[in-house]
Amino acid sequence: xxxxxxxxxxxxxxxxxxxxxxxxxxxxxxxxxxxxxxxxxxxxxxxxxxxxxxxxxxxxxxxxxxxxxxxxxxxxxxxxxxxxxxxxxxxxxxxxxxxxxxxxxxxxxxxxxxxxxxxxxxxxxxxxxxxxxxxxxxxxxxxxxxxxxxxxxxxxxxxxxxxxxxxxxxxxxxxxxxxxxxxxxxxxxxxxxxxxxxxxx
Amino acid sequence: xxxxxxxxxxxxxxxxxxxxxxxxxxxxxxxxxxxxxxxxxxxxxxxxxxxxxxxxxxxxxxxxxxxxxxxxxxxxxxxxx
Numbered sequence: 001x002x003x004x005x006x007x008x009x010x011x012x013x014x015x016x017x018x019x020x021x022x023x024x025x026x027x028x029x030x031x032x033x034x035x036x037x038x039x040x041x042x043x044x045x046x047x048x049x050x051x052x053x054x055x056x057x058x059x060x061x062x063x064x065x066x067x068x069x070x071x072x073x074x075x076x077x078x079x080x081x082x083x084x085x086x087x088x089x090x091x092x093x094x095x096x097x098x099x100x101x102x103x104x105x106x107x108x109x110x111x112x113x114x115x116x117x118x119x120x121x122x123x124x125x126x127x128x129x130x131x132x133x134x135x136x137x138x139x140x141x142x143x144x145x146x147x148x149x150x151x152x153x154x155x156x157x158x159x160x161x162x163x164x165x166x167x168x169x170x171x172x173x174x175x176x177x178x179x180x181x182x183x184x185x186x187x188x189x190x191x192x193x194x195x196x197x198x199x200x201x
Numbered sequence: 202x203x204x205x206x207x208x209x210x211x212x213x214x215x216x217x218x219x220x221x222x223x224x225x226x227x228x229x230x231x232x233x234x235x236x237x238x239x240x241x242x243x244x245x246x247x248x249x250x251x252x253x254x255x256x257x258x259x260x261x262x263x264x265x266x267x268x269x270x271x272x273x274x275x276x277x278x279x280x281x282x
Contacts, residue, residue: 077209084216091220098231 003201004135011201012143015136018199019147025123026155027189028196032123035114036156036185037178046160048107049114050153054146056096057124060089061145064128065138085128086119093119123152134201159184241265 004011025031032053039049064085072078097115101108108115118124127148131141162184171180234252239259241248250259257267 071212075208075212077205077212080209080213083213087213087217087220091224094224095227098228102231 004137004140008139011140014199015140015143015201016147016150018201019144020151020154021192021195022198023148024151024155024192024195025126025148026152027185027192029126030185030189031126032121032152033185035117035121036152036159037181039111039114040156040160040163040181043157043160043164045110046156047153049111049118050156052096052100052111052115053118053121053124054149054153056089056092056118057127057149057152058142058146060085060092060124061127061131061148062138062142063092064088065131065136065141068132069138081132082125082129085125089124089128090119123148155185155188158188162188 003014019025023029026033026036035049040046067084067088068078068081072081072084093116096118097108100111100115127145130148131144134140134144136144159181163181166180166184175183236249237252239248239250239256248259248263250263260267
């Protein structure tokens with residue numbers, strides 16, 4: 001039976017879980033790597049950036065779905081989706097930046113340059129483009145965005161936790177920093193292969 | 202063909218303009234700390250500036266230039282009330 005048309009709740013959670021675990025955007029597609037390498041030194045900054053990415057991905061997935069279905073397709077300019085999605089994400093990130101600056105100035109400074117760089121986080125744009133490959137409804141598109149964001153959040157938090165524990169002084173010199181991080185991500189990606197194929201949508 | 206170009210350019214311009222307008226309104230609403238008074242050297246001079254901007258740039262706007270090696274990012278102090 002077609003999963004996407006079996007009620008409302010069931011596809012929502014199936015898409016959410018599959019986007020978070022079986023199709024983890026960071027660990028199976030290796031998207032969003034630049035900010036992951038840059039911010040994952042500590043758990044608390046990873047948490048902050050991860051939460052911001054979850055929020056931005058979930059909301060922009062819904063907004064971009066509406067823009068695509070009700071503006072781009074009727075006007076016959078679906079080929080503009082890439083640039084329109086980027087504009088929408090950029091505006092939304094500016095908005096989130098203002099809110100974070102207002103709510104927590106400490107988080108604002110600890111995220112630093114990576115907050116505006118969420119705009120060009122390829123995990124988010126990737127989510128928008130993968131979303132169009134499937135015949136999702138609005139709610140399902142939102143679930144997919146939320147799941148992708150949560151997957152990214154989960155991965156960067158685990159990586160941050162491992163990097164806090166890894167004694168960087170004891171790794172060979174050429175592997176310090178990004179080198180050992182990429183190895184950690186590779187091993188984690190192998191672990192996440194165990195989930196693959198569990199849910200098929 | 203000309204029509205398609207017209208539609209796409211017009212749509213992008215409208216989209217960008219709309220989002221920019223939303224952001225300007227949001228900035229007015231969210232980052233509005235009200236105006237703040239700065240007392241310089243214990244009553245020598247009083248300034249009234251908009252809240253939320255870095256202290257260094259707020260002072261520079263009022264003609265008070267303080268040398269700063271960091272390039273006046275003003276990360277140290279920020280006016281909130």
